[in-house]
Amino acid sequence: MSDYIKPLPTLNDENRPFWDSCRAGKLSVQQCSGCGHLRYPISPFCPRCLSADFAWTSVSGRGTVFSYIVFHQAYHPGFKGELPYNVALVQLDEGPRMYSNIVGTPNDQVRIGDAVEVVFERATDEVTIPKFRLRAAD
Amino acid sequence: MSHPLSGFGAISGVGATAQGKLPGSTALSLAVEAFKRALDDSGLRKAQIDGLLTFSGQTAAEGQQNYLRLGETLGIDPRWTGTMYMGGATAGALVQQAVLAIQAGMATHVACVYGDAAATGGGVFNRSQGWGDPSSIWGYMSAAANSAMTAARHMALYGTTSLQLAEIAVACRYHASLNPDAVMRKPITIEEHQASRWIVEPLHLLDCCLVSDGGACIIVSSAERARDLKQPSVLLSGFGQGYTMETLGNPDWWYAPHQKRAVDDAYAMAGVGPRDIDVAQLYDNFTPSVLLWLEHGGFCKPGEAGAFVEGGRIRLGGELPVNTAGGNLSESFLEGWLHIVEGVRQMRGQCGPRQVKEAETCLVTGRGMALNCANALVLQKG
Numbered sequence: 001m002s003d004y005i006k007p008l009p010t011l012n013d014e015n016r017p018f019w020d021s022c023r024a025g026k027l028s029v030q031q032c033s034g035c036g037h038l039r040y041p042i043s044p045f046c047p048r049c050l051s052a053d054f055a056w057t058s059v060s061g062r063g064t065v066f067s068y069i070v071f072h073q074a075y076h077p078g079f080k081g082e083l084p085y086n087v088a089l090v091q092l093d094e095g096p097r098m099y100s101n102i103v104g105t106p107n108d109q110v111r112i113g114d115a116v117e118v119v120f121e122r123a124t125d126e127v128t129i130p131k132f133r134l135r136a137a138d
Numbered sequence: 139m140s141h142p143l144s145g146f147g148a149i150s151g152v153g154a155t156a157q158g159k160l161p162g163s164t165a166l167s168l169a170v171e172a173f174k175r176a177l178d179d180s181g182l183r184k185a186q187i188d189g190l191l192t193f194s195g196q197t198a199a200e201g202q203q204n205y206l207r208l209g210e211t212l213g214i215d216p217r218w219t220g221t222m223y224m225g226g227a228t229a230g231a232l233v234q235q236a237v238l239a240i241q242a243g244m245a246t247h248v249a250c251v252y253g254d255a256a257a258t259g260g261g262v263f264n265r266s267q268g269w270g271d272p273s274s275i276w277g278y279m280s281a282a283a284n285s286a287m288t289a290a291r292h293m294a295l296y297g298t299t300s301l302q303l304a305e306i307a308v309a310c311r312y313h314a315s316l317n318p319d320a321v322m323r324k325p326i327t328i329e330e331h332q333a334s335r336w337i338v339e340p341l342h343l344l345d346c347c348l349v350s351d352g353g354a355c356i357i358v359s360s361a362e363r364a365r366d367l368k369q370p371s372v373l374l375s376g377f378g379q380g381y382t383m384e385t386l387g388n389p390d391w392w393y394a395p396h397q398k399r400a401v402d403d404a405y406a407m408a409g410v411g412p413r414d415i416d417v418a419q420l421y422d423n424f425t426p427s428v429l430l431w432l433e434h435g436g437f438c439k440p441g442e443a444g445a446f447v448e449g450g451r452i453r454l455g456g457e458l459p460v461n462t463a464g465g466n467l468s469e470s471f472l473e474g475w476l477h478i479v480e481g482v483r484q485m486r487g488q489c490g491p492r493q494v495k496e497a498e499t500c501l502v503t504g505r506g507m508a509l510n511c512a513n514a515l516v517l518q519k520g
Contacts (some may be wrong), residue, residue: 007274069286070339073280075264087278099278112294
């Protein structure tokens with residue numbers, strides 16, 4: 001039994017490679033075998049060429065803060081103990097964007113445009129969650 | 139050459155129930171009450187309604203079969219019907235669908251109906267969005283989150299401030315203070331906005347809409363038939379829709395660029411531009427939504443809406459009165475249905491102390507499902 005109380009992904013054939021990759025310390029996204037487009041969130045089809053063929057490919061985990069907000073209200077009981085907590089929309093260098101949290105920096109010292117890199121936080125035996133920390137700009 | 143649909147349709151009746159916390163009411167009872175009021179407003183008899191378009195909202199248990207439930211309850215066997223679910227973009231989309239059906243000869247008088255007991259009947263606004271892995275893994279939840287992301291980026295790119303967002307909340311509340319049917323009527327100040335607690339930073343509590351019980355009904359007819367009915371004619375001079383379906387996949391999603399396409403199409407059909415708009419009802423689930431609509435509506439340039447709303451410009455008596463009944467922020471959160479109702483009443487000249495003098499053209503916008511769905515109507519005095 002885990003004492004992790006925040007929402008978790010429901011692992012299935014579609015998303016398991018993403019989460020397995022996180023557990024191994026790599027951020028991976030789908031790359032369309034038809035047109036090469038890198039996509040996230042996970043989807044069975046390429047939104048550009050509609051191909052169903054893809055391969056999981058690891059990305060650098062580097063990016064920038066595209067937008068950034070701080071929750072002062074918990075919409076799930078698992079977050080009550082962490083208020084206020086931040087959510088960032090991260091622009092990955094390779095193109096896709098994803099929601100995540102910025103860790104290791106006080107909420108009021110994160111700025112849109114800041115350079116970030118992925119870190120991994122183990123939640124349960126099965127799930128390790130990708131988060132981001134500030135890094136020196138390139 | 140004028141567009142063949144411009145001014146073909148008209149809104150011949152509107153009705154709204156009481157709004158707010160209405161214990162004992164249900165989505166069904168509110169929809170029926172709104173329908174009765176709109177019917178009475180129009181002077182039509184129930185037997186003349188041959189189109190029924192509905193929105194199932196948060197609390198109608200029958201969901202997408204809402205049109206069946208309402209048809210049965212209202213005793214209407216329509217020639218044209220359906221239920222659509224686009225959140226705050228539904229009302230405008232249904233009105234547009236009604237015009238298309240009437241123009242095609244598929245219906246004569248179409249009632250668009252909505253009732254919801256979101257405040258007392260268990261409305262849920264805290265979900266995470268999207269498919270597959272939920273963004274709630276990272277705590278990205280609630281209706282406020284998307285607007286907060288928009289506001290934060292608008293602030294970072296353009297220097298927009300929370301004080302400017304406050305101007306929107308204060309203007310809407312002032313208008314609500316002049317509206318006896320509004321839920322929140324006590325005027326607020328910029329300072330009170332700033333002192334209200336954070337919900338999702340950069341949004342304060344007073345940047346957020348209400349959660350309400352209520353119902354509304356909008357009856358659409360051809361302009362030709364509407365002319366012979368009880369109320370002054372309000373023409374649907376132009377309309378348009380736009381969507382951005384990819385959320386994370388589209389780097390511009392936060393800015394809702396499809397809203398500009400919706401307004402531009404509506405302007406083009408009506409043969410008008412932003413300078414012709416006397417009053418605007420701009421969808422305001424959260425204050426940043428109004429910023430985007432002002433920019434997409436061409437009232438100012440991209441990035442300039444923060445400055446635009448300063449100095450009372452969007453208040454009654456200002457250059458562009460916005461949300462003259464109080465909007466979702468202060469009148470009632472009815473998913474934008476009351477924005478259309480208010481637009482119609484402004485064009486009829488029925489708004490009493492909040493009437494915009496000599497108003498002849500009104501822009502009404504709707505948006506829903508986070509930022510994804512949008513539409514615009516240009517209403518004109520007939």
